[in-house]
Amino acid sequence: MPSKKSSVVADAAGDVWNAGCPSRRVLELVANKWALLIVPLLRGKPRRNNELLRKVGGISQKMLTQTLRELEQNGLVLREDLRTVPPHVEYRLSPLGLSLSRTLMAVDRWAEANHARIDAAQQAARARA
Amino acid sequence: MPSKKSSVVADAAGDVWNAGCPSRRVLELVANKWALLIVPLLRGKPRRNNELLRKVGGISQKMLTQTLRELEQNGLVLREDLRTVPPHVEYRLSPLGLSLSRTLMAVDRWAEANHARIDAAQQAARARA
């Protein structure tokens, strides 16, 4: 009989764990705090550059642009230039981006729900050390 | 009447979006590819250093140790030294880490399920540029 196909997580040969697999690129695209913050923020209404700059605490214009461009290049974010004067540009999620946003929102929520526990654990570790 | 308390995502003042909020630290802890790969790998059985080194494609000893220590310090991973000769050390998830692993697995799975779409979008973008 053929060996049972194990679940991806049980056996690491699966996919993202394999450097070089295309899914690893996607993981790296997503594994950064600005993407983790921006993508969920883009749900619902489209957002403008300055708006994002204000809402994403601590981000610089450089990183905002860079992250948005990267997300756009990978089909997650759509950029719409209304071609007005003064300029008005809107960013929103593509359907694919919307799908991703559900997953990333879960990460954000986990962070918010558990930061107290993490902080406590860190305190305890520091006390030990 | 009091203004309706908006959902965290609808209004960014919430939490992770606020630089300086403790939950942001948690986000940064998790927003890195090695954590995203290691935490889900630790589900089920405990894993050893060399085992992880092999399973997590592309990671170096340095990054493995560094990531494990960081996760340990924050209460997500438990390190057990069996104190044998030759050394035998096992890493496993704490209950908190197990909780996180469910969220992170979803990210990994999304990457695996959608990398073809992302690749296609990127191709298209390149063709355009």
Place this chain on the structure above:
DNA sequence: CAGTATCCAAATCGATACTG
């Protein structure tokens, strides 16, 4: 408003050599 361009300090990370 919505960016781009540039400089440069700091953080990241792999490779290598070494230890208990």
Place this chain on the structure above:
DNA sequence: CAGTATCGATTTGGATACTG
């Protein structure tokens, strides 16, 4: 086996100044 220590190349990212 399970690390630590160190060096140096690369990357990252903020600040600042400028553009259409």
